[in-house]
Amino acid sequence: MRSYVVKQFGQEIEPVDAPDLQPSGTEVVIKVTRCGVCHSDIHLQDGFYELGGDKRLTLGPRGGIFPPLVLGHEVLGRLVAKGPDAPIADGELGKQFLIFPWIGCGQCDSCKRGEEQNCNKPAAIGVNKPGGYADQCLVPHPKYLIDFGNLDPAFAATLACSGLTAYGALKKIQCDREHDWLLILGAGGVGLSAVSLAKAIGFKNIAVADIDPAKRALAEGAGAALSVDPRDPAAVAGFQKTTKGVAGAIDFVGASSTADFGIAALRRGGTFVGVGLMGGETVISTVLLVLRNICIRASYVGSLEDLKELVALARSGKVSPLPMELAPMADVKSALARLRQGQVKGRLVLVGE
Ligand SMILES: [Zn+2]
Numbered sequence: 001m002r003s004y005v006v007k008q009f010g011q012e013i014e015p016v017d018a019p020d021l022q023p024s025g026t027e028v029v030i031k032v033t034r035c036g037v038c039h040s041d042i043h044l045q046d047g048f049y050e051l052g053g054d055k056r057l058t059l060g061p062r063g064g065i066f067p068p069l070v071l072g073h074e075v076l077g078r079l080v081a082k083g084p085d086a087p088i089a090d091g092e093l094g095k096q097f098l099i100f101p102w103i104g105c106g107q108c109d110s111c112k113r114g115e116e117q118n119c120n121k122p123a124a125i126g127v128n129k130p131g132g133y134a135d136q137c138l139v140p141h142p143k144y145l146i147d148f149g150n151l152d153p154a155f156a157a158t159l160a161c162s163g164l165t166a167y168g169a170l171k172k173i174q175c176d177r178e179h180d181w182l183l184i185l186g187a188g189g190v191g192l193s194a195v196s197l198a199k200a201i202g203f204k205n206i207a208v209a210d211i212d213p214a215k216r217a218l219a220e221g222a223g224a225a226l227s228v229d230p231r232d233p234a235a236v237a238g239f240q241k242t243t244k245g246v247a248g249a250i251d252f253v254g255a256s257s258t259a260d261f262g263i264a265a266l267r268r269g270g271t272f273v274g275v276g277l278m279g280g281e282t283v284i285s286t287v288l289l290v291l292r293n294i295c296i297r298a299s300y301v302g303s304l305e306d307l308k309e310l311v312a313l314a315r316s317g318k319v320s321p322l323p324m325e326l327a328p329m330a331d332v333k334s335a336l337a338r339l340r341q342g343q344v345k346g347r348l349v350l351v352g353e
């Protein structure tokens, strides 16, 4: 098998050949046919996150993320081998599945509650464990394999992170979806997924804030009723007049400016959800927090059940796929470089042989 490996933080990805994977116990082996390229792969390749205020979070053994890394957590492929204890029904060998990547230790209280994404000893595929930038991928148990039906496999792959991140964040906004306003900050790949998903689950009034006019146009095409350039005072005034304060704001960027804009845009009792990892910080008045009765929280990917719900929603035909670009798996290095330079509109998916 061939893997595309980050041998040291900050270095380019290199191909490495090794013997085929041999599953043991309940493990299964997936021959990768699609793998989405996610913006967080850039942070994982660099080895740090910018925290804002010139501070950095450095990745390493303490956090369970260290090279050599095989990135790629939006993995989909054909089930080709199973360990002796893997419960696989007849006819499932050879079928294609989507992988739930946000796997935990399986033992702790979070994992037992089905919130493996909150595990303190994560074993996430493409983050802590080898991922989908490879011919083959090892999954610890077939319970993490999801049947995606007749969905386009490239679209289905993007549900594992970009889709799930958007869906998980939307589930945290409690409001009247018929009348209240929802604000999406940042209309990149995940923000666009959120617009389409929000429509699918009944949000009627969706506003989008982005500085890029091309991305605002894509968001309106995906169903946003209103889009605003947060740097344009006249546009912001119009946005405030129309929405009279939003019930929910989801920040898919995570810069200081986007968080400030989103928190300021809330109506009383509204909820701000932080998702993006660009790096920023903000100061909040403890008094205004109370007087405005607002909720400020975050959302990190989602659970296995969330992903199953999302796949079912997509299979019902309610979610329109994003603009997508395909590239051969062997081009992963240039794919990441293009994402880093902001040249990808929508979502980039690698195709395995
Ligand atoms: Zn991701």
Ligand SMILES: [Zn+2]
Pocket (backbone or CB within 6 Å): 104, 105, 106, 107, 108, 109, 110, 111, 116, 119, 120, 121
């Ligand atoms: Zn755990």
